[in-house]
Amino acid sequence: MNEVRARIRQRRESGRYDAGVQAALDRPLPGGAPLFTDGLADPLRALPAVMDADPAYDPRSRKRYLGPVITLARRTAIWLLRFWIGDIVERQDRVNRLLYAAIRQQALAPSPLGEARLAAIEEALARRERDENASNLEWRFLAARFSGVEEQIRAQAAPFAALFPKGGRVLDLGSGRGFVLALLRERGLDAYGVDIDGAAVAETRGRGFEVLEADAEAHLRTLADRSLDGIYSAHVAEHVLPGKLVEILRQARRVLKPGAPLVMATPNAATLTVSAHSFYFDPSHRRPIPPELFQFLLEVEGFTGVEVRSFARTERRLREDVPAGPIRENVQLLNETLFGDRDYAVIGRAP
């Protein structure tokens, strides 16, 4: 069944399954009232037409010789009964209309209790959303104090630019201020960005970059199978919940051409000063992702040749110029654990 749905998706994307086809599928049976069974599926919409329909009874008889007599007899009977039947029909019609109006009112009128509960749920959700993402925070000032500088961000991305084929279509997922986009463009790649931050998108677009404001998962879902030559995504994974990360990887695998690389960089949970301290400079960070887990996630989603690469170590380190022996070894071990690589990247290739 999944295959069937995928095929329908393809038809839509290829433009074959267009509005015309949809119109054909939805076309009502011409030449009269819609099928009663279809009406039963949507009674409120079907009712008015049925109530206003005139029952067609033809009293004429087509029998030879006797026909005119039968016709006359029927017409006379109808004429004689018209007041009696008319009253009944009129009353029934009023009952029908009242019932229809009552049902419609019931169906359309929001139930006060339900509305109140819905409002309470919506409010609670909004509050939770605000609390979780700190949407009430003065983000401009936070960014000014903690954001990385352009050189650093470019330097981190530089070694990976060579992985993407010249002229290839590459997506920078979470393109931020567009520093990596600039780098990729300099390297002759057809790079575009996607970011959820509207202000950043507007600013980057103003500098002539192709950037879309969208959610990472939602954007990937709009792409056709095997349509990208590479994806670079730095500092996105730690902002999303685990299930969403899995979905992003799954979609990335789908939209990448076979062999095309996916590069995702994130703070290194293995370095204690990162995972216990600097990770929380950004209140929208969800949870640190250990490199072993991230590697596993890529592998289990079908990426091949998955590897972990680390970046520069922190500047601050314990002095290692102590005499050789157990003390120096201990210091080295401590340096590794406390002041190891701040970020790491996982790289995998689409199968």
Next chain:
Amino acid sequence: MATVHHFHPTLVPADAISNHVVALHELARRDGRDSRVYAIESTRVLDGGVLPYRRLFRAAQPEDTLVLHYSMGNEVFGQLAKLPARKVLVYHNVTPPEFFSGINPHAALHAQLGRTQLATLAEPVELGVGVSDYNRRELESAGFKRTAVVPLLIDWRAYDVAPDPAVLAQGAATRTMLLFVGRISPHKRQDDLIRLIAYYRACIDPEAQLVLVGSYRDQPQYHGRLRVLAEELGLTGAVTFAGSVSLAALVAYYRSATAFVSLSEHEGFGVPLLEAMRFDLPVVAYDAGAVAETLGDAGVRVKTRDLPEIAELVALIDERPELRASLVAAGRTRLADFATERVEKRTRDVFGL
């Protein structure tokens, strides 16, 4: 010697119920019983002839068995129920009136009568036989005390005829031919089949054809509207209303079709589903009424009326020989359950003939 009397209001060629009446009649005769067939209206040629139903009032004896085949309401059933013979009712199901409402008031009225009258027959009838368990359950809720299931008795040997060469030639020239067999009627939902072929031609095979075999005599309004629908969708050349066809032509249609597709919303048994399997045709059918019961593990049943999904499913079966082959094999296996000898034995046991 006791006689078996069979009655159905109408007997016509190429109709599942009429075929069943004849099959039971012939079975009784082969078993050396005195068997007679009665109808109000008949256009069927039969060994021994079809007798006018009024003869029954004189012919029926207390030791006789009267088999009433029931698929529509008719005042005659009320009269026959008073006859002194032992009475068995074979329930072929009555199409619910809502399918005809607003499109064919005459048929709706008959369907309504069919449903209300059934309950009045529960008392005088000794045994109610459903041709499917779906039908048997309806008998039970209508108040029948003793009920049983005996599938339709189908004489499969009759299908060993040479296929109509003209139809075969037409089939050979068509790459995709979707087939549905059943009278043109709102509950069979041929209108949805037409919408489906519109999708199929737009998205899968622009040359695909839909063939609707089945009489359109009873539902002229619906048939007319179907024609207009096909015309409006630009499908005049893509939809064939074959009408009631000869057995040779029917066999040829089964032999040349790509798949049998049913979107029917009400089936008391579904003989064409089995016929399709008999001719190694994969079946895709909307799960309604007794469809699931008749298909068993064979064929593909769809639970939702999503036309694009059903169309793609058919295309998938068409493109994958191994999928098609497994469906055909399952159909063959299922067919064994309806083998003529097997159903004959069950018929003798249950009817007490």
